[in-house]
Amino acid sequence: MPTVQINNHPIAYLEFGDPEADTIILLSGWAQDNRLFKNLSPLLAETFHVLVPDYRGHDANETVHGDFGTEELIDDIAAFIELKAPKNPMLVSTSHGCWVNIGLCERxxxxxxxxxDWLMQPHPGFIKQLEDGQDPERYKQGRDSFFNEWEATTDNVDVINHMKKEMAWFSGPMWMRACREILKAYTKYGSPLKRMEGLKKQPELIHIYSQPLSAEYRKFQEDYSAGHPWFRPVHIPGQTHFPTLENPTAVAKAIVEFRRG
Incomplete structure (x- = not known):
């Protein structure tokens, strides 16, 4: 993979499509990398110039010079954008990489x-998983509780491999850091919706998701959208937390339609 040095860290990235086309930048969640988009990137490359950077510490050697958090990831991706895609790219983020996305939109x-697939309504069980995930003695328990919850709904080989091999590759310190930063964000803002409401100007956005599967969660988002027209939920068929792997065609279709307005 090509690599650039940003803020004293190697930032590896993949690039697809026509460099003259509109640029889209794909951002994963914590303890994930470009492989989350292996099924989606080729589809988007038919229309866009696609860049997929990995966060600092998420390279093949897990290179880390000191501790870092969400703000440092925002710094890094902002510098990456200035270097590789200065002409107003569109950001596409998954899971808790969305905290980075909104920080970049604000900046x-x-x-x-x-x-x-950003969890709009945190619940006590989720908070407990994040608390366990910060404890050196219990981080594997917290991590595996996420994996077991996600795996229970699917037999999709790409999804299972991503959890059990690709995400599980990351070290304990990275998982503990991830849980710390995610819990810090929910504690500070209460929810992603509250975070976005606090912006001086809310970006127009879509939230593409498959789960949670409850009708109540879908209605919650639809009701919120009715009162906040800048937020538009797009529910697509699927059973998992990983729609870019499970249903990339539907994800790509939603992105293309939104980008074209």
Whole structure:
């Protein structure tokens, strides 16, 4: 993979499609990398110039010079954008990479963005998983509780491999850091929706998701959208937390339609 040095860290990235086309930047969650988008990137490359950077510490050697958090990831991706895609790219983020996405929208003044499967309503069980995930003695228990919950709904080989091999590759310190930063964000803002409401200007956005599967969660988002027209939920068929792997065609279709307005 090509690599650039940003803020004293190697930032590996993949690039697809026509460099003259509109640019889309794909951002994963914590303890994930470009492989989350292996099924989606080729589909988007038919229309867009696609860049897929890995976060600092998420390279093949897990290179880390000191501790870091969400703000440092925002710094890094902002510098990456200036270097590789200065002409107003569209951000597409998944899971808790969406905290990075919204931070970039706030800093860079982006008016439109795309979120994929971001938990809009935290619940006590989720908070307990994040608390366990920060404990050196219990982080594997917290991590595996996520994996078991996600695996229970699917037999999709790509999804299972991503959890059990690709995500599980990351070390304990990275998992503990991830849980710390995610819990910090929910503690500070309460929810992603509250975070976005606090922006001076909310970007127009879509939230592409498959689960949670409850009708109540879908209605919650639809009701919120009715009162906040800048937020538009897009429910697609699927059973898992990983729609970019499970249903990339539907994800790509939603992205293309949104980008074209």
């Amino acid at each position: 860079l003044g982006y008016e439109r963005t795309i979120l994929i």
